[in-house]
Amino acid sequence: MYGWLRSYALMLKWQALSNRPMIPLYVAVEIMIAVGFVIGIGFFYPQINPTIAKFLTTGAPTLILLMVGLVIAPQMVVMARVEGTFDYIWSLPIP
Amino acid sequence: MLLEINQLCKVYRGGIRANDNIDLSVREGEVFGLLGPNGAGKTTVVNQIIGLTVPTSGSINIAGIDVVAKPGYARQACSFQAQTQVPIAGLTAIQAIELVGRIRGGSPTQVRQRANELIDHLEIGEWKNKMGVTFSGGVRRLVAFCMAAVVPGSIVILDEPTNDIDPLRRRLLWQEVQNLAERGFAVLLVTHNVLEAERVVNRLAIIDQGRVIGQGTPATLKESEGESLRLELILEPDTDPPQPPDFLIQSLISNRRMITKVGKDNITTAIEWARNLKEEGMVEEFSLGPTTLEDAYVRMVGRLDTLELPEGGI
Numbered sequence: 001m002y003g004w005l006r007s008y009a010l011m012l013k014w015q016a017l018s019n020r021p022m023i024p025l026y027v028a029v030e031i032m033i034a035v036g037f038v039i040g041i042g043f044f045y046p047q048i049n050p051t052i053a054k055f056l057t058t059g060a061p062t063l064i065l066l067m068v069g070l071v072i073a074p075q076m077v078v079m080a081r082v083e084g085t086f087d088y089i090w091s092l093p094i095p
Numbered sequence: 096m097l098l099e100i101n102q103l104c105k106v107y108r109g110g111i112r113a114n115d116n117i118d119l120s121v122r123e124g125e126v127f128g129l130l131g132p133n134g135a136g137k138t139t140v141v142n143q144i145i146g147l148t149v150p151t152s153g154s155i156n157i158a159g160i161d162v163v164a165k166p167g168y169a170r171q172a173c174s175f176q177a178q179t180q181v182p183i184a185g186l187t188a189i190q191a192i193e194l195v196g197r198i199r200g201g202s203p204t205q206v207r208q209r210a211n212e213l214i215d216h217l218e219i220g221e222w223k224n225k226m227g228v229t230f231s232g233g234v235r236r237l238v239a240f241c242m243a244a245v246v247p248g249s250i251v252i253l254d255e256p257t258n259d260i261d262p263l264r265r266r267l268l269w270q271e272v273q274n275l276a277e278r279g280f281a282v283l284l285v286t287h288n289v290l291e292a293e294r295v296v297n298r299l300a301i302i303d304q305g306r307v308i309g310q311g312t313p314a315t316l317k318e319s320e321g322e323s324l325r326l327e328l329i330l331e332p333d334t335d336p337p338q339p340p341d342f343l344i345q346s347l348i349s350n351r352r353m354i355t356k357v358g359k360d361n362i363t364t365a366i367e368w369a370r371n372l373k374e375e376g377m378v379e380e381f382s383l384g385p386t387t388l389e390d391a392y393v394r395m396v397g398r399l400d401t402l403e404l405p406e407g408g409i
Contacts, residue, residue, distance in 0.1 A: 010198050017194075020185035021228055084179025091145045092198050093171040 007094045033064050096120040097281045098144070098250055103153035105139050105305075113139040115305040117153070121250065126272060126282040128292045128299035132396055136305040137285045138178055141252055144283075145173050157250065174199065176243040178254040178285075180235050183227035188219060188234075191227065192241045199246035206245060213241040217267050232259035240268060247280050254285040269295050293388040301395050308395050316391045323356040325390055326365055328372070328381040337372055340364075347393065351379075354393070356386065 019026070037060045045052055080086035098121040105114040113136045121127040129137050142148040144155055146166025155162050155169075162169035183191040189210055196206030214223050217237050222230060230238065236259050243251055253272070257265045272295060276282050286292050292299065293313050301309040301316075309316055323344060330336055330351045339346040339355055342364060346355040357365040365383070372378040 007198060010194060014182075014186070014194050014198075017190060018182050018185045021226070022185075080182065083182075084177060085182035087142070087147050088175070088177045088179070088181050090147060091170055091173075091175045091177070092195070093167070093200070094198065095167075 003095050011089075011094065030064065030068070033067070034060060037064060097123050097158055098283070099154075099156045100140070100144075101154045101156075103140065103143065103155065104151045105136075105143060105148065106151045112305050114143070114150075117302070117305075117307055119300055119307070119310075121281045121283055123249070123281050124276050124279045125297045126276045126284055126295055128296035129283060129285045129302060130287060130289060130292055130299055130392065131302035132287055135287075135302045137287075137302055138254060139305075140302070141175075141254055141283070141285055144250075144252065145169050145175055172248045173250045173252050174243045174246070174248040176236075176239050176251075176253045176256055178258075180232075181239045181242060183230075183235070183238060186227050187224050188214065188222050188227070188230075188238045188241070189224060191238055192245050195242040196245035199248070201246040209245050210241065213244060213271070216271055217241065217264060219264075233261055233264070236260055237264060237268065240271070244271060244275060247275060247278075250281045250283060251275055252283045252285070255287075256284070257286070257288065257291060265291070289389045289392045290387070299388075301392060303396050309391070313388045317386055317388055319391060319394075323358050323386060324362060324383055325386045326355050326357050326369065326381065326383050328353040328355075328369060329379045331377055331379050334377050337377055340368060345394065354390070356390070357383070 038056055041056055041060065042048060048056070077086065080089070098119070100117055100119040103114050103117040103119075104112070106112050115136075117136075117140060119127075119129075119140075129140065131137050139148060143150050144157075144162065146162065146169045150163055157169060157172045160168050162172075181191070186194070192210040192213065193203075193206050196210060197203065201209070214220055217240070219234060219237050219241075222234050222238070227235065227238070236256065240253065240256055243253065256272075257268060260268060269291070272282055272284065276297075284292065284296060296313065298312050299310070299316070300307050309319075326343070328337075330353060332351065336348045336353060339353075342358065342361040344356040344358065346353060362383070369378065369381040369383075373381065
């Protein structure tokens with residue numbers, strides 16, 4: 001169990017550090033998607049009361065995470081496969 | 096034997112036979128070269144050893160354990176430098192090396208000490224704390240080597256380790272490869288650079304079109320060339336290559352380079368012939384020496400255009 005957690009933490013560190021040059025871009029894109037999403041969804045409601053506003057502000061990040069997970073993550077994996085770096089990660093002794 | 100490969104075959108969809116009945120064995124403390132032209136099937140062999148590709152048939156054993164059935168063991172037992180670049184754009188050299196060392200099970204202190212040692216030996220200290228995105232191709236490859244050597248597995252697999260690296264650091268890298276072998280690790284070196292491999296490997300196999308076409312020590316493979324000597328001529332630019340006389344054997348011309356073999360009895364005649372060509376302005380320079388592994392390789396593979404010329408010409 002310790003081996004799993006240790007490897008997971010190290011791989012997480014690797015991914016976070018690897019994406020460091022792209023983080024400003026990701027943050028900008030995330031903010032733009034979030035703002036666009038909240039404004040866009042707002043058009044579905046003729047009046048926004050506090051309950052709807054609460055659902056919008058808490059539900060939007062969840063849906064954005066789904067979008068990011070379903071679009072950006074597969075794209076990153078495909079890029080890594082094309083570059084050959086995916087195989088390198090795959091060759092490491094992760095339990 | 097530490098690594099034993101028997102009757103290994105890999106057939107891809109569409110019937111492409113990348114490996115065809117390959118038999119290899121590598122012992123502890125040995126540098127074993129896997130040589131062959133581009134697309135010969137060398138990397139496919141490596142990918143099957145570390146479990147990235149499943150063989151169509153045949154067996155691969157590391158220390159007696161069947162790694163086709165247990166690829167996890169292969170990844171633990173082998174440390175690997177890939178032919179492609181490693182994903183270190185956002186990491187500094189020291190971070191990348193230490194991360195792999197920790198993932199391979201090294202303690203932080205041991206990993207840091209070994210990483211610094213490798214950085215010093217390969218003289219890449221100026222990039223130690225710089226981000227990978229700023230590295231040249233050669234520095235990336237040196238860092239990738241350090242990642243494979245920081246906490247080595249019992250087998251260290253190096254796929255084209257010297258591509259893009261300057262000649263001085265190539266020498267340092269070869270020294271490190273030999274240090275690994277002296278420490279008891281088996282090194283499987285995949286390359287198509289025959290000239291460099293000759294100086295480093297203890298034994299080698301030559302692969303072409305998925306098959307092993309020769310195997311042994313550099314000396315045994317060269318023996319098959321007989322007692323003849325190698326005559327090499329660098330032709331003057333924009334001149335037609337000279338017609339090789341009958342006493343020259345297996346003449347090959349590539350670009351401005353002519354390589355041929357001379358029997359023991361014709362050495363004087365051959366030198367005279369080459370000297371005359373130089374005086375006539377057809378040849379820039381020539382040299383006569385013992386046959387090399389490259390000659391054996393050319394004879395076996397039979398295609399000069401796949402060879403890599405040494406740095407800075409002949």
